[in-house]
Amino acid sequence: MNSGRLTNFLIPLLAVLLGMIAGSIVMVVSGYDPIAGYSALLYGAFGDSYYIGETIRQMTPYILSGLAVAFAFRTGLFNIGVEGQLIVGWLAAVWVGVAFELPKFIHLPLAILAAALAGALWALIPGFLKARFKVHEVIVTIMMNYIALHVTNAIIRSVLSDKGYKSEEIHESASLRSEFLQSITDYSTLHYGIVIALIAAVIMWFLLEKTTKGYELRAVGFNQHASHYAGMNVSNNIVLAMVISGAFAGVAGAMEGLGTFANISVKAGFTGVGFDGIAVALLGGNNAFGIILSALLFGALKVGALEMPSSAGVPTELVDIVIALIIFFVASSYLIRLLLTRVKKEGK
């Protein structure tokens, strides 16, 4: 039992380590200095208060998109559609932020709620199709991502602007930005979103671990037939899990729309935050606390990467390679488990 828990803890650590080593091999092979590269990365992520602020800001949507992916995972669903749900959430939040003028204590929650609702609705479709028609959610959510991207762009062009490429800035009353947080971090783009993300992580933990509904959701994830036999409504639980997952994704979009950017602009491609959420969730072991840690790691990697070209000459894409390899290693945990048992046997 104890050794099992230890292995579960060791796998993500080893995966990160192997990913970093592979990254340094890539740097050596292509003629860069890995020590300079990684020191630049470290400095760019935590070097001074500005960088720390940026890292926490980047971590915010990662926590939420990671929670979204993980929540679906725990119920036996693979929500690749977090990206699309995030985009519609972003759109809804900005829309509410621009269209209304209300006191802050109503406006801000309303905008976040709108984002959660939009994300939930976007996830309702694949959830419903899965429950009712047994259509695999992976394909439907991928398709919904593209539909979200194109529809959102069309709405920005036609409704939120006059054939322009971005919306107006949201009203101050819907903004998550904070003079205080900016001033203590040397005017980074840090905003109050991090508080919301941490609350969301607690909500996810409580929902899954401490409520009857959460128990049902996890049971359906483990074994649909057994849950059905035990009298649980499998279809309803599948739809519910997708909707909650989508709501988390929508709120991740609100973080970008109400905090980081304060508007929404026409997108040529995906933000990537939703897809990175898959990596965050996997590395975090689909558990709320693990996700906070892995979101911190990926946030630091992404923000720190920006420092690499100027001080070490290494292209920022190195970090994408490292992230991809970390996913590979976590996914191939069979390999790591095999190695660990081999090492243990030899130790005896």
Added chain:
Amino acid sequence: MGVFEILQIIIPSAIFFAAPLIFTALGGVFSERSGVVNIGLEGLMVIGAFTGVVFNLTFAEQFGELTPWLALLVAMIVGAVFSLLHAVASISFRADQVVSGVAINFLAIGLSLFLVKKIYGKGQTDQIQVGFDKIDIPVLSDIPIIGPLLFENGYVPSYIAIALAFVVWYVIFKTPFGLRLRSVGEHPMAADTMGINVARMRYIAVMLSGALAGIGGAVYATIISRDFSHATISGHGFMALAAMIFGKWHPLGAMGAALFFGFAQSLSIVGQTIPFLKEVPTVYLLIAPYVLTILALTGFIGRADAPKALGTPYIKGKR
């Protein structure tokens, strides 16, 4: 503008946009028929496009007219080798196939952009100078009406793509190899009992999908974008995946769906020049392939059933 002129704009451009999708979708058919989900088609196309453009830029002087063809060949090989990662993770290490595919996509875009910056010192390559020539197919292009629409002024890879769909159909449904491939995807344990090496068949299938997606990406980059940057392949792999599903995991169906998606793409681009289409907002044409795929999966356009063992790693001796 008459109907014929409109068709003369739309149909050749539909075939033009469909070619990369056909290659990649056929690759997807191989992989998924063997029971391995390949979400990584997008990344494999990225690698193909990158290889095709870099080879073309580097060797255009030495090989002249032959360059784009050799580029396709090299992209095919690199695509197959790159797909080995997906094969090793999902077949030997029993990784979640969707997760491994996602990792392939991340890795492909990261690695190719990293190398572009390393080689060219900027985020985008130069334009390639040597592309494919347009040809008229002899005899067929002389047929009235159909000839000029389908067989005049097309790129050779487009015709190869369509011909290849028939070859793949023959291979999958009429040869022992194809039978084994399908049996591994439907019921790997039964196949194993009959002496078929499940892992080997799946490795071959995944590498074929990598090779074809590599060609698809290179064709896209050589004919359509003519350079490589982060946005060169944006969703074409997923569209090919959609075409494969819309075509019900059948090579000819996948080709038909790819042609249809190419048609939708070409409408969204050339539609502005055509009178009655100008009124239709482009967003409808942009989302059409995705909406149709969802409808097809739901069963509104005939039931589409995936291979039975799709997505499950085969573990010997496990019931």
